[in-house]
Amino acid sequence: MLQDAQGLDVSTNSPETVAAIDTFVDQFLGYGLHADAILKGVEADPDCAIANAYAAALYMFLENAEAPQLARPYLEKALAGCDDVTERERMNVEAVAAWVDGRFDDAIRCHEEIAEHCPRDICSVKFGQYHLFNRGDSEGMLRLAEMTFMANDDNPYMHGMLAFGLEQCHRLDEAEAAARTATEMQRREPWAHHAVAHVMITQGRTDEGIAWMESLSDTWEDCNSFMITHNWWHLALFYMDKGVNAKALELYDSRVWGVWKEYSQDQIGAISLLWRLELAGCDVGDRWQDVADYVQVRTKEHIEPFLDLQYIYCLARAGRADKVDEMLTSMRTFAGGASSFVATAWREVALPAAEGFVAYANGDIAAARHKLESVHNRMQEIGGSHAQRDLFDQTWINVLMRTGSCGEAAAILEDRIAFRPSVAPPYEQLADAYAGAGDAAKAEAVRARAAELAA
Numbered sequence: 001m002l003q004d005a006q007g008l009d010v011s012t013n014s015p016e017t018v019a020a021i022d023t024f025v026d027q028f029l030g031y032g033l034h035a036d037a038i039l040k041g042v043e044a045d046p047d048c049a050i051a052n053a054y055a056a057a058l059y060m061f062l063e064n065a066e067a068p069q070l071a072r073p074y075l076e077k078a079l080a081g082c083d084d085v086t087e088r089e090r091m092n093v094e095a096v097a098a099w100v101d102g103r104f105d106d107a108i109r110c111h112e113e114i115a116e117h118c119p120r121d122i123c124s125v126k127f128g129q130y131h132l133f134n135r136g137d138s139e140g141m142l143r144l145a146e147m148t149f150m151a152n153d154d155n156p157y158m159h160g161m162l163a164f165g166l167e168q169c170h171r172l173d174e175a176e177a178a179a180r181t182a183t184e185m186q187r188r189e190p191w192a193h194h195a196v197a198h199v200m201i202t203q204g205r206t207d208e209g210i211a212w213m214e215s216l217s218d219t220w221e222d223c224n225s226f227m228i229t230h231n232w233w234h235l236a237l238f239y240m241d242k243g244v245n246a247k248a249l250e251l252y253d254s255r256v257w258g259v260w261k262e263y264s265q266d267q268i269g270a271i272s273l274l275w276r277l278e279l280a281g282c283d284v285g286d287r288w289q290d291v292a293d294y295v296q297v298r299t300k301e302h303i304e305p306f307l308d309l310q311y312i313y314c315l316a317r318a319g320r321a322d323k324v325d326e327m328l329t330s331m332r333t334f335a336g337g338a339s340s341f342v343a344t345a346w347r348e349v350a351l352p353a354a355e356g357f358v359a360y361a362n363g364d365i366a367a368a369r370h371k372l373e374s375v376h377n378r379m380q381e382i383g384g385s386h387a388q389r390d391l392f393d394q395t396w397i398n399v400l401m402r403t404g405s406c407g408e409a410a411a412i413l414e415d416r417i418a419f420r421p422s423v424a425p426p427y428e429q430l431a432d433a434y435a436g437a438g439d440a441a442k443a444e445a446v447r448a449r450a451a452e453l454a455a
């Protein structure tokens with residue numbers, strides 16, 4: 001029995017395996033490039049249960065159809081090695097087993113139990129937050145961070161995880177404070193930088209957001225493709241709030257798309273940025289085609305509903321009608337066979353939303369409205385962050401405007417502007433909505449405000 005860097009018992013006699021576990025945890029929490037060090041740890045002690053569980057998790061994070069097959073041999077070794085391990089290790093193995101089987105509720109329950117009995121296991125907190133994020137459970141993310149915070153308050157990554165949980169629960173001031181503490185403790189804490197970006201975009205602090213993210217962007221160079229592209233994606237959103245869509249498109253080409261084109265999270269960052277740019281009236285040229293070339297292998301995966309909605313929209317925008325049909329058919333079968341919580345999200349939200357977004361992508365706005373009517377306010381159930389899901393709200397507003405409900409669109413835009421009164425582009429939309437609703441005077445006043453802000 002040895003101890004890892006957190007002071008946790010590890011059932012192995014191999015110092016190499018423990019060193020590899022420490023590297024894995026550090027790289028995983030810091031979104032580094034070398035989480036695959038865990039594979040060396042497994043080589044050094046092929047029977048170490050928790051090292052095998054982490055190796056299985058490493059493959060599950062691929063978020064593709066092959067991931068469970070790649071993970072399973074490691075999971076089987078982990079399960080076989082569980083006879084003589086600590087309860088913490090056993091629970092971690094059980095959590096990864098549940099993940100590989102698609103039993104996300106069980107995985108979350110394991111991570112909550114570990115948090116209660118062994119709060120120093122910070123890696124387990126991160127796994128738990130990942131699953132909770134995917135089901136849109138903001139309170140759960142925060143609860144897990146709060147349960148384990150005091151045991152890890154010497155660790156900048158703990159402050160970053162708390163910050164994002166707070167932000168997703170709309171406790172913005174506390175979130176920013178926690179993220180700033182994390183960044184003071186360790187300048188390279190990309191998840192904390194990201195939490196501040198979420199706070200600032202929610203509050204419409206556009207120039208501050210750009211300054212904050214650009215001043216720290218040098219520290220993202222050794223981040224994995226998700227973190228580097230996602231943080232640049234956030235920067236692109238700030239530029240869009242500034243009305244500088246050309247800069248956002250430039251960031252798309254130079255930073256957001258192209259690091260690891262096969263990776264799920266890189267793809268959804270690219271898709272959602274193109275989608276937003278088009279909603280803002282920007283011509284994105286033939287960029288959908290390149291993304292669709294990588295996405296079209298995913299029509300039968302169904303890893304997460306949040307991913308599927310963006311994949312299918314990309315395929316529709318790229319004109320891959322056969323792939324869209326194939327994916328919708330497969331989604332219907334999958335949703336029909338799914339069980340418990342996952343089934344509700346897939347059947348009641350993801351499937352109608354997918355049909356609605358495909359119709360929207362194809363320009364059939366009346367059909368889009370019909371499909372999205374009952375689900376546009378339930379999108380949290382399919383996971384993703386508030387900032388990521390904002391795209392769906394923007395699309396719904398556009399649908400309302402184009403189906404003769406400009407008054408309804410104006411009411412939503414007024415609420416959004418109340419939250420972010422210093423951001424110019426929504427005023428332009430509101431002016432269009434007022435004009436569409438026949439209120440020329442209001443439209444003119446709001447357009448003048450938009451021009452003022454843009455200036």
Ligand SMILES: [Fe+2]
Pocket residue numbers: 194198230234385387
């Ligand atoms: Fe984000």
